[in-house]
Amino acid sequence: MANKFELSGSDFQEDKYDRLRLIPWWDQERLANAKVMVVGAGAIGNELIKDLALLGVGRILVVDMDRIETSNLTRSVLFRQKDVGRYKAEIAAERAMEMNPDVKTKALTINIIDDVGLGVFRRMNVVLGGLDNREARLAINQSCYKVNIPWIDGAIEALNGFARVFTPPDGACYECTMTDMDWKLINKRKSCALLTHEQMYEGKIPTTPTSSAIIAGVQVQEMLKILHSDRGLPTLSGKCYVFNGLTHDSYIVTYQRKPDCMSHDTYESIEERPWSARTMTLLGLVNNIKKEMGEAAVVDFDRDIGTFASCSCGETKELFTPIHKLSQQAITCPKCKKSMMFDSIHSLDGTESFLHKTVAEIGIPPLHIVSGRIGAKSTHFEFTADSDKLF
Ligand SMILES: [Zn+2]
């Protein structure tokens, strides 16, 4: 009877994924080729990134703009005492590559709400959320639906949590699940307008490394099923897995798509162009889009951009920042300290006074997608030249 000792030396090169490959539907090569974005590198994000690294997910993009605090250390398997003060995304990305050199990670220490181009989302197989606020979830949801990429949300509180999967274009989306209370809370924040980043994120909830491990585990398992979508596995698409760690109850909630939901604006086609948001001027953009679509075409952005602020005292100032990012300080008059009024735009027709600015200078991120519109017809163009910096 043959035994292991008769095998040649190379047969002893163990495949570290061999226990995973025992799962009948498992295809490790798909994981190796997968690109997954993790938004939020907190309690859930740490667990997500750890699981993705262990599983050999080839490309992991970590998006988080916060720094590590001492209180994070009790719920974050990837962080050490000496990391306090450093960016969560950078440390998490570093540690994931240490855990498994097969994976390549990249950290983006930017705000998910305005700073991640739609072309980044579009290049992912799945987006995983480890977030603690509705604004960020809504932003991810809108981006994922525009470019038709599934995303998996997770949330925890004390011993409880839930995980849910949103699959564009048809299934119920995050916005479909929002209650009147959710909207009230978002609008309240918007109407006390222009909160600082610190104020936006001040809501603290109790979280544990145990509930984050459970919920992140469910999220990653759902991701595995999405990556093997041809295997006919049951998924949580349009559903929520609710886990109550206190009473050991768990159950599934099925969401209904709301007919009037605004988030199902999936782009039918996206034209890749060798343009860079970093270097192209607004004039260049307007001209290019007119060349593509005709002289009457205008450029539409997916956000409102504050342009000029003016004060009753006569002082004026340039903003050129998406409205969402305007701080109270940005619209405070430098002379008399009163709040200034400001104008905003979300499209260009070529008559503007600031067309010498670059696309990036008005707050459009690299690899983003903008729309050309003529009458009711829109075509979507990507700043594809920015894709070289992604991984
Ligand atoms: Zn919806």
Ligand SMILES: [Zn+2]
């Ligand atoms: Zn003033």
